[in-house]
Amino acid sequence: xxxxxxxxxxxCEYAVANGTISWQPNRLLQKxxxxxxxxxxxxxxxxxxxLVKKPSSRQFINSLKLIGILSPNFIPVKQALADNxxxxxxxxxxxxxxxxxxxxxxxxxxxxxxxxxxKKSPIFHWTDEYKNLSGKKTASEIARQILKNVxxxxxxxxxxVAQVCTNFSEVEQLHKKWGQLMVKAPWSTSGRGLQPVTWxxxxxSIKNRINGLFNEQGFxxxxxxxxxxxxxAFQFKSENSRITFLGFSFFEANQKGxxxxxxxxxxxxxxEKYLSGIVAFANKNVVPVLTDILEVKGYARHYEGFFGxxxxxxxxxxxxxxxxxxxEINLRYNMGLLxxxxxxxxxxxxxxxxxxxxxxxxxxxxxxxxxGKTNSLVLKGHKIKSGYFPLTDPGNDxxxxxxxxxxxxxxxx
Numbered sequence: 001x002x003x004x005x006x007x008x009x010x011x012c013e014y015a016v017a018n019g020t021i022s023w024q025p026n027r028l029l030q031k032x033x034x035x036x037x038x039x040x041x042x043x044x045x046x047x048x049x050x051l052v053k054k055p056s057s058r059q060f061i062n063s064l065k066l067i068g069i070l071s072p073n074f075i076p077v078k079q080a081l082a083d084n085x086x087x088x089x090x091x092x093x094x095x096x097x098x099x100x101x102x103x104x105x106x107x108x109x110x111x112x113x114x115x116x117x118x119k120k121s122p123i124f125h126w127t128d129e130y131k132n133l134s135g136k137k138t139a140s141e142i143a144r145q146i147l148k149n150v151x152x153x154x155x156x157x158x159x160x161v162a163q164v165c166t167n168f169s170e171v172e173q174l175h176k177k178w179g180q181l182m183v184k185a186p187w188s189t190s191g192r193g194l195q196p197v198t199w200x201x202x203x204x205s206i207k208n209r210i211n212g213l214f215n216e217q218g219f220x221x222x223x224x225x226x227x228x229x230x231x232x233a234f235q236f237k238s239e240n241s242r243i244t245f246l247g248f249s250f251f252e253a254n255q256k257g258x259x260x261x262x263x264x265x266x267x268x269x270x271x272e273k274y275l276s277g278i279v280a281f282a283n284k285n286v287v288p289v290l291t292d293i294l295e296v297k298g299y300a301r302h303y304e305g306f307f308g309x310x311x312x313x314x315x316x317x318x319x320x321x322x323x324x325x326x327x328e329i330n331l332r333y334n335m336g337l338l339x340x341x342x343x344x345x346x347x348x349x350x351x352x353x354x355x356x357x358x359x360x361x362x363x364x365x366x367x368x369x370x371x372g373k374t375n376s377l378v379l380k381g382h383k384i385k386s387g388y389f390p391l392t393d394p395g396n397d398x399x400x401x402x403x404x405x406x407x408x409x410x411x412x413x
Contacts, residue, residue: 004048005049005107006041007077007094008050010332011029012099012332014189016099016131017185017187021101022102023101032358036401037053042341042391043333049080067384069345092115092118127302131187133298133302135187136187136221136328138297140161155325156325165220166219171202171220182224182226183221185213186219186220186221227314231252231253232248232249233250233311234287235307236306238305245291251339260355261353263353265346265351305333307332308337346383347385350386352404354403358401365394365398387406388405391404
């Protein structure tokens, strides 16, 4: 079996929206991609390659052995793309976090030596259909189809599915209709590209941001501002022209919709009692319908790999719990999928969180040292029973980091 090659590029949706082979994220996002570039190691097998932008310390690599992970081969991106010896080695698949024209261009030198299986896959070349399938407009169409096929008061009313707006006056009309809005860029990632509108009058600065989205992507998606109870996602894999449901992931985003953390091993116990019914409903009634719709829409034909469908449990004005079954489709690896993967290194039944650290003026090293002292790591074999574990290198120059906090521990640093 040939080694696969991974790349962490979570800004891929912005690159998809831009459409050029030369697109680059801004400096802050470049910093995030560099600091977290080892993250795909948790999906890899021994012998695989992780293209990184920063070297990892020996101390961090050794820490992976504590949780039973044999370190893959880390290789700097620039070296991988210029080293004739590496370029000539046989490879299995190229597995970036997500595809875009820019990613295809970047990884093109590696394609020649990939497996014949990968060369025949629908993701070996860029197609415009990929852009369509990854956009929020398609997600809103799928939401409407789910509502037509699953008749239940648990699901959101059809009139509250996101709508396409091509100018600011259309946004204003929905503002008058719904009162509070969430305006979204058609292609964005990790809660970015979102603009809440929660005041009776739209402030000029918010109008400027929304007009900026029109200028960047041509249109916006607008939906009511929901009273969120919990964020969740359906995780899928597309392989051999079939869609397979992998499970639910539960996560937390702030009021602006920006991703913060995932829960491990299901919902926290305090949320399980009153949300277990709606999750069971989704598993029984929504998953089979959503899977069929995804196959009919072309996700099995035009895409290969993992992807997630974000959903939302919210409370309506009558104080009834409802489920929005398809907010957006993340046609790529995602943090929820990573959370499901990380659950394999926890002791059975143990709960915890997987989070991303970033605080202005603070380093991931300081955060990890304090969190580790107050939440000592307890292992049973190579499984984590409780405590704090950094998932990326808490080196001196890292301002972004990822970590697990398992058990009943708390972080207050």
